[in-house]
Amino acid sequence: MASDIDIARAAKLKPIQDIAARIGVPDDALIPYGRTKAKISGEFLKSLEHRPDGKLILVTAINPTPAGEGKTTTTVGLGDGLNRIGRKAVICLREPSLGPCFGMKGGAAGGGKAQVVPMEDINLHFTGDxxxxxxxxxxxxxxxxxxxxxxxxxxxxxxxxxxxxxxxxxxxxxxxxxxxxxxxxxxxxxxxxxxxxxxxxxxxxxxxxxxxxxxxxxxxxxxxxxxxxxxxxxxxxxxxxxxxxVLLKEAIQPNLVQTLENNPAFIHGGPFANIAHGCNSVMATRSALKLADYVVTEAGFGADLGAEKFFDIKCRKAGLHPDAAVIVATVRALKMNGGVAKEDLGAENVQAVKNGCVNLGRHIENIKQFGVPAIVAINHFTADTGAEVEAVKEFCAGLGVEAVLASHWAEGSEGTVELAEKVAVLAESGMAQFAPLYEDGLSLLGKIEAIAKRIYRADDVLADNSVRDQLRRWEADGFGHLPVCMAKTQYSFSTDPSRLGAPNGHSVPVREVRLSAGAGFVVAICGEIMTMPGLPRVPSANHIKLNDQGMIEGLF
CATH class of the missing domain: 3.30.1510.10 (Domain 2, N(10)-formyltetrahydrofolate synthetase)
Known part of the structure; x- marks a missing residue:
């Protein structure tokens, strides 16, 4: 199969005015950035406030591994799948950061036949936000x-x-x-x-x-x-x-683009979930809910970070009520959580899949704590065997959750028809009884402990007296009602990135706390996490260049 950038480049994109018209956005509400991307004016979005909301679907995942999970790809594939089965759906994603694009992670526009386009623009500068x-x-x-x-x-x-x-x-x-x-x-x-x-x-x-x-x-x-x-x-x-x-007056307006299948996608804002709150903008999500029957959004990294912050910060602050959650897993990543080395992932190993399912199981249990019904999407890789896929389905069934195989990377929306149908039923079921993990009135340290113990399954939170004193001072200053935003490694439930699976009996060291009074939360910096990442030994930037035709190569 062709590379992501070659697939994106071969796509037949429609004028952005046509995409906007599909969801009822008139030309005079668009601020075009070329033919295929535009911002939507704040004045138009304000006029939508009287409309009822559509159904809000969160796509989250197990903890990321070098084997790959495909959360953004699944978000795009599910959005395309919902449109394919006749549902009016809009996708809401975050904007990619140049740091990962030129570092280790690569871009964030999906992959294979489930991408948002124009892929190069989205990953590099986009609309300048x-x-x-x-x-x-x-x-x-x-x-x-x-x-x-x-x-x-x-x-x-x-x-x-x-x-x-x-x-x-x-x-x-x-x-x-x-x-x-x-x-x-x-x-x-x-x-x-x-x-x-x-x-x-x-x-x-x-x-x-x-x-x-x-x-x-x-x-x-x-x-x-x-x-x-x-x-x-x-x-x-x-x-x-x-x-x-003044500098942000245009940046605050949501960006509209399209998928490879010409379905609408809002891409706006881009906080990381390991050091920030990991969700796209409230304006984009609220607007999409007024313009579509279903809104599919994603939150960064695994559910222990992205989904927790989506529920406890974004939904709490914006008054959002999610109707369903999709937890993305891959057989490859589960095998890695089960102890298989990356170079051995191609060989069938059903027992390793079963062992690795403990990571998936903990995420399922955590989502249930928020009162949101969930379904598991098994993002299909060609080397996955039937026995391995069946092992995942059996494990999920044992927890009362359905798991559906999705092949959107290779097949686009055709590969997510079953997932889309089941997600639509789940979102319409009325089963959601959403509530944040903790109450506003809990102490700041109590909120940190609630997340550490109930989501990470830690035994304790370790914090010096200076950290505890700082939290008490902020409470005395009137900031005690704020939620907390945990800055922690994305690779593990613990603060040790090498502890895969579902570790118990660990502690969460909080080395520093920062007050974000404007954003409205307190950041707890845990373990060795850095708020300024470094580049890997061989960064992606070493392989990105212009070819003889002036086209970008190496971007993924």
Whole structure:
């Protein structure tokens, strides 16, 4: 089969106006970015508020492995499948970050015959949203330094500036820096650092804001530093919120593209789920729910991170009520969780599949805790044997959940007809009794412990007194009602990426906590997770180039 980029390049794309018309978006509500992508105006989206909502379907997965799971591919394939069986469906995805594209993970536009297009544009720059977020974030950084340089009227304690800079690239050398070196004219030297743009609080704010007014309010609420008396200094205090909103006035509008089968897809916002809240924008999801009967969205990495944050942060904040969840698994990944090395995954090993199903089983149990009915999608690989697939189905049946084989990568929507039919029935069943994992009134540490113990199955949370004291100070300052966003390795339920399967008897060390007052959550940084990733020994960037015809090669 041809490569993803060759398949995408051969697709017959329709003008974006035709795609918009299918879901009732008129031409005058579109802001085109070429022929095949456009933003939808905020004014039009606001006019939809009176309409009833469609059914919301979350696609999540087991913990990722080098064997591959295909969550985004399944999201696209399911959306195409629902449209194929006559249901009006829209897909909602996150925008890819340049860091993984040039690093190890690659792009995030699906794969095979289940992709969103134009694939190169989506993976590289797209409509410029990430650049706008990066610029707004670093404008705030510049205004902090400038305020201190010109007299520091707000009495910012330079030792307590908490606002770091960002860039949309993996660069470990920038994790910790010293800035303002070079003499009096360059300001006052201090320690600082960079995070990747997807970890920026402004990324989270853009994805949780409901309109421009809400966006500016949230931007103003950002805490950038503290005074010597520990009182907070906000972006509003620096009069930065207006200019930041100006930089984001187009970025906040959702992006519309299409699948290979010319079905509508919103791609907007892109926080990672291992260091941020891992969901596409509230504006895109809410708009899709008004424009379609079914909305298929995904949350980053495994259900222990992406789905938990989708339920406990996005749905809680936006008042969303999911109707069904799809948990993606592959035979290959289950075998790896069962102890098989990557180079041996091609050989049949039913016992390893059964052993690895403990990871899938824990995710099924966790989804049930939120009161959302689930189905398992077995993302088919050609080397999977009938006995291995049957082992997965039997395991799921034992937990009262159906598992369906899906072959969308090779067959497109034809390979997801059965999955689409069963998901539609599940979403329409009325079985969903959604509730977040914890109540707003629980203490911040109590919320961290609830996730660690009930989702990760940890015995304990380890946190120094400095972390515990910080959480208590934020509670005293009126932030105790906020949900928590766990920053943790995506590869394991524990904080040790090598512990596959479903580990028990582990502890979750919280080394740092950060308050995202504008986004409306507290970040707990656990174990060795980094908010600025590094590149692998051989990054994908080494293989990406333009060929003699001026076309991109190596992007996947």
């Amino acid at each position: 990430f650049h706008a977020i990066t610029s707004a974030h670093n404008l705030l950084s510049a205004l902090i330094e400038n305020h201190i340089y010109w007299g520091n009227e707000l009495e910012i304690d330079q030792r307590r500036v908490v606002w770091r800079r960002v860039m949309d690239m993996n660069d470990r050398a920038l994790r910790q820096i010293v800035c303002s070196l070079g003499g009096v004219s360059n300001g006052f030297p201090r320690e600082g650092g960079f995070d990747i743009t997807v970890a920026s609080e402004i990324m989270a704010i853009l994805c949780l804001a409901t309109d421009l007014t809400d966006l500016q309010q949230r931007l103003g609420d950002i805490i950038v530093a503290y005074r010597r008396d520990r009182t907070a200094v906000t972006a509003r205090d620096l009069q930065a919120d207006g200019a930041m909103t």
